[in-house]
Amino acid sequence: MHCIARRWPSGRSVSAPHEHGRSGQRSLVMSESSGGSRATNHEGNSMRAAMYDRYGSANVLTIVERPEPAMQDLMVEVVASSVNPKDTFVRKGRFKHQAGARFPKGTGYDFAGIVIDSRVDDMPVGTPVYGMLRGWEGRAAADLVSCRRQEAAPAPRSLPLVDSAAMPLAGLTALQALRDNASLKPGQSVLINGASGGVGTYAIQIAKALGAEVTSVSSSASQEHCRRLGADHTHDYGRGRLPPGQRYDAVFDVFGNLSRREVSAVLKRTGRHITTVPSAANMAATALTRFLPQRTSLVVVRSNHDDLRELSRFVQDGVLVPEVQRRYPLTEVAAAHAHVESKHTRGKVLLVN
Numbered sequence: 001m002h003c004i005a006r007r008w009p010s011g012r013s014v015s016a017p018h019e020h021g022r023s024g025q026r027s028l029v030m031s032e033s034s035g036g037s038r039a040t041n042h043e044g045n046s047m048r049a050a051m052y053d054r055y056g057s058a059n060v061l062t063i064v065e066r067p068e069p070a071m072q073d074l075m076v077e078v079v080a081s082s083v084n085p086k087d088t089f090v091r092k093g094r095f096k097h098q099a100g101a102r103f104p105k106g107t108g109y110d111f112a113g114i115v116i117d118s119r120v121d122d123m124p125v126g127t128p129v130y131g132m133l134r135g136w137e138g139r140a141a142a143d144l145v146s147c148r149r150q151e152a153a154p155a156p157r158s159l160p161l162v163d164s165a166a167m168p169l170a171g172l173t174a175l176q177a178l179r180d181n182a183s184l185k186p187g188q189s190v191l192i193n194g195a196s197g198g199v200g201t202y203a204i205q206i207a208k209a210l211g212a213e214v215t216s217v218s219s220s221a222s223q224e225h226c227r228r229l230g231a232d233h234t235h236d237y238g239r240g241r242l243p244p245g246q247r248y249d250a251v252f253d254v255f256g257n258l259s260r261r262e263v264s265a266v267l268k269r270t271g272r273h274i275t276t277v278p279s280a281a282n283m284a285a286t287a288l289t290r291f292l293p294q295r296t297s298l299v300v301v302r303s304n305h306d307d308l309r310e311l312s313r314f315v316q317d318g319v320l321v322p323e324v325q326r327r328y329p330l331t332e333v334a335a336a337h338a339h340v341e342s343k344h345t346r347g348k349v350l351l352v353n
């Protein structure tokens with residue numbers, strides 16, 4: 001089935017039947033060609049997008065007017081996107097090999113919005129959706145994003161749609177690390193290092209939902225935050241990177257600064273060490289421990305429809321709530337990137353359209 005709701009010029013303010021509030025009018029954009037700001041009603045089928053024309057600091061980001069994207073399975077009118085460390089790393093050129101040398105480049109992998117054009121049965125026009133783009137081509141920080149069905153799912157009805165944009169990449173990472181890499185079971189214990197950030201706040205809640213006993217590692221300032229999210233025990237890394245005298249079934253090193261040796265000292269004999277960082281040391285530990293009882297593995301987040309639905313179910317069941325530290329307007333994309341680069345984000349940072 002291919003349903004299309006043409007939105008411009010007649011249908012721009014999508015009047016889709018949904019219960020989520022939208023973010024209101026946007027009319028002032030920086031024109032790429034003129035370099036100045038001007039009003040647009042998008043009647044020329046253009047849209048705003050956060051982009052950059054060279055690798056560099058957050059200041060390379062600007063809002064420009066671009067043609068609307070080519071249709072894939074879904075065309076989504078974005079209400080919000082979120083900023084992940086991946087966005088900042090790609091923008092700085094840390095993944096040049098994967099992202100390539102073609103400019104300008106967009107930014108943003110996570111989005112939430114309303115379907116305005118659809119080629120799939122289960123997310124027709126008007127559906128509030130959220131999702132994460134695959135690959136290295138960020139483009140969700142824009143008025144429209146086009147994506148594959150696998151990259152999106154209906155957004156949880158119990159959340160403001162804007163806040164759903166805080167979940168995909170970080171929430172999927174936490175879910176896949178704890179469920180798939182750690183095979184976490186009810187009654188097991190898990191230590192989460194970097195527990196107060198984007199991935200960590202979901203990891204605490206998902207580990208609790210899976211029935212585990214959770215120890216968080218964060219700064220002392222974030223301990224109360226971790227406790228409020230469900231951590232049974234909290235540890236301040238200022239008092240030593242890991243709590244002394246304990247052994248865990250799993251260590252999820254979200255921040256990625258723990259060595260295999262440090263982790264090994266606090267893991268049970270058959271414990272699992274999961275890291276987010278593909279450093280040479282972590283890759284070597286992954287290869288060398290593959291057939292050992294105490295294994296290291298790297299989580300590599302995969303965007304997929306079923307896992308997004310799983311996150312939605314956690315939200316609907318009331319066991320998962322996204323933590324949003326700050327919502328920036330899309331026009332302040334550079335400030336939002338700089339916030340995430342501080343490495344002390346508590347929860348997530350959003351860009352609201």
Ligand SMILES: NC(=O)c1ccc[n+]([C@@H]2O[C@H](COP(=O)([O-])OP(=O)(O)OC[C@H]3O[C@@H](n4cnc5c(N)ncnc54)[C@H](OP(=O)(O)O)[C@@H]3O)[C@@H](O)[C@H]2O)c1
Nearest residue numbers: 085173194196197198199218219222255276300301343344
């Ligand atoms: N492999 C993958 O598929 C994958 C997927 C997602 C993320 N990642 C990676 O995972 C890492 C974390 O992502 P994120 O989104 O959670 O980042 P984030 O939101 O920027 O994490 C910020 C958190 O890091 C904590 N932190 C800072 N210094 C720390 C330290 N010395 N020890 C422990 N925690 C510390 C901060 O806690 P305090 O403020 O309390 O200090 C803050 O809450 C990034 O490197 C990201 O690229 C990888």
